Amino acid sequence: MKCKKIVNMKSKDKEKMKKILFLLSLLFCSVASYAGRQTVHLYGFAASFNDSIVYFTDLQTIAQAAIDRNNFLYGREEYSNQLRDYLAAQGYPHATCVTVWATSRAALEKKYQRMRSRYLMLANRRAKKNGTASYTIKYLTPEEFSYTPVTIEKEVQTK
Numbered sequence: 001m002k003c004k005k006i007v008n009m010k011s012k013d014k015e016k017m018k019k020i021l022f023l024l025s026l027l028f029c030s031v032a033s034y035a036g037r038q039t040v041h042l043y044g045f046a047a048s049f050n051d052s053i054v055y056f057t058d059l060q061t062i063a064q065a066a067i068d069r070n071n072f073l074y075g076r077e078e079y080s081n082q083l084r085d086y087l088a089a090q091g092y093p094h095a096t097c098v099t100v101w102a103t104s105r106a107a108l109e110k111k112y113q114r115m116r117s118r119y120l121m122l123a124n125r126r127a128k129k130n131g132t133a134s135y136t137i138k139y140l141t142p143e144e145f146s147y148t149p150v151t152i153e154k155e156v157q158t159k
Contacts, residue, residue, distance in 0.1 A: 040065040040073060041108040042101035042147060044083040044140075045115060048094050054119055055087065055095070057140045059108060062149050065101075073101050075150030086145045099147075 044057040066074035073079075079099040087095045100115070102108040116137075123135040 037064040037066055038103060039063050040101050040103055041105045042079065042099055043108065043112050044080070044097060044099050046083055046087055046095040046097045048092070048096065050094055051092070052134055053092070053136045053138055055138050055140055056116060057083065057145055058142050059105070059112060060142060060147055062147060065149060066152050074152055078150045079147055082147055083145065
């Protein structure tokens with residue numbers, strides 16, 4: 001009975017129905033992919049193939065960061081771009097920037113220590129071998145650089 005009604009609908013009504021169904025599916029997809037907001041902890045790392053300086057930011061906390069259902073931080077690229085833009089303004093262009101994050105501060109501290117010790121170890125090895133340090137590690141304090149929260153709307157506008 002219902003199928004006959006849809007078949008007998010006018011073409012304008014069918015087009016309206018298609019548009020409504022399309023909009024509802026878009027709404028469902030966007031709502032389904034968004035899990036909510038929660039506090040995240042993050043730090044940044046920057047290096048360049050043209051220079052021996054590497055940068056680490058302090059561990060920072062962003063309250064109410066947007067997390068999707070796959071447990072990914074919305075705006076990951078935008079957070080890294082914030083660090084890249086800051087370093088470019090400070091005279092360190094062409095930096096490759098990475099923002100590492102976790103919902104647990106303890107988990108992030110482990111990641112931070114692991115990456116930091118890796119670069120310290122590499123610097124020490126090359127210093128013993130060549131007599132000079134291969135990496136200069138610089139730390140950015142929150143007074144020098146701090147992340148600003150990325151909203152979902154801001155991320156969509158940058159793409």
